[in-house]
Amino acid sequence: MDDRTAVLAANARFYKAFERRDLRAMGECWSGTAGDACIHPGWEPLYGNTAVMEAWANIFATGVPMRFVVADVVVQLLGDIARVHNVENISLSDDGEAVGRVAVTHIFIRRPEGWRLVLHHGSPIAAEGEAAESEPEYH
Amino acid sequence: MDDRTAVLAANARFYKAFERRDLRAMGECWSGTAGDACIHPGWEPLYGNTAVMEAWANIFATGVPMRFVVADVVVQLLGDIARVHNVENISLSDDGEAVGRVAVTHIFIRRPEGWRLVLHHGSPIAAEGEAAESEPEYH
Numbered sequence: 519m520d521d522r523t524a525v526l527a528a529n530a531r532f533y534k535a536f537e538r539r540d541l542r543a544m545g546e547c548w549s550g551t552a553g554d555a556c557i558h559p560g561w562e563p564l565y566g567n568t569a570v571m572e573a574w575a576n577i578f579a580t581g582v583p584m585r586f587v588v589a590d591v592v593v594q595l596l597g598d599i600a601r602v603h604n605v606e607n608i609s610l611s612d613d614g615e616a617v618g619r620v621a622v623t624h625i626f627i628r629r630p631e632g633w634r635l636v637l638h639h640g641s642p643i644a645a646e647g648e649a650a651e652s653e654p655e656y657h
Numbered sequence: 658m659d660d661r662t663a664v665l666a667a668n669a670r671f672y673k674a675f676e677r678r679d680l681r682a683m684g685e686c687w688s689g690t691a692g693d694a695c696i697h698p699g700w701e702p703l704y705g706n707t708a709v710m711e712a713w714a715n716i717f718a719t720g721v722p723m724r725f726v727v728a729d730v731v732v733q734l735l736g737d738i739a740r741v742h743n744v745e746n747i748s749l750s751d752d753g754e755a756v757g758r759v760a761v762t763h764i765f766i767r768r769p770e771g772w773r774l775v776l777h778h779g780s781p782i783a784a785e786g787e788a789a790e791s792e793p794e795y796h
Contacts, residue, residue, distance in 0.1 A: 553733055555731070555742060557742075557760045557762065557780060559780065560780075560781065560782065560783035561760070561782065561783075562744070562760065562782055563729070563731075563742050563744070563760050565731060565742075590702070592694070592702075592704060594692055594775075596737075596738055596766070597736065597737070597738075598735075598736070599735055599736075599738050601764065601775075601776070603694060603696075603702050603704075605701070605702070621696045621700070621701065621702050621778075623696065623762055623776065623778045625740065625764070627735070636733075636740075637740070637762065639760075639762045639778050639780065640780070641696060641698065641699075641778065641779070641780030641781070642699065642780070642781075643699065643700065643701055644699035644700075
């Protein structure tokens, strides 16, 4: 498997773990180090694997199950680092309408056991015509 | 200047260019390649230096001038890649109250001329008690 394919597989594994709310599988997506960081939509940044995994545990325990249609996937390989961007089209069931879209940055690092996440950063994409009234706007 | 200090200086240069609405200085912060990407709060991802710089031109031409108090800066060096996270506390004048907070991921690459941005990803941090009603929530 070439690097690009391996990174795409790691990216897909993340979404499978997220949809299944499988904390063990989610844990295996990450580097497991203090370098792990996660910024969920609307959240403060979380730093370190412990904080990141606590948040996933809370999300899986109390959040609404979600389905992801991942689109516009862009991969850039930078040696032992890989960067992925994609857009999550989120729905609440397999045949449900999309309830929101999130723009994502993933950073993976190459480890002996494969490509592992050190960053998931997701930010809501405003619906067309929707002003983010309470948020600072850059435009 | 060691790598960490140089990366912090590059990060500070970005905010200086942003505050001054100085398009030329902003251009010099970026790698200038097709690998440049920018995700502004609420926006779709922008890919490639041309699209990224067009957006800065529009933001500087039509947006509201902003002041940044940059906090919680985290730097991770990964060889010729550096990753920075910080929180932008945004106000509309030098002594104005903060109007919003944005969680940021920056990726810099080492170039002969110095550390250059290949990613700015900013996502609004919801104010306390504020539900992002129209956005998917992970919690």
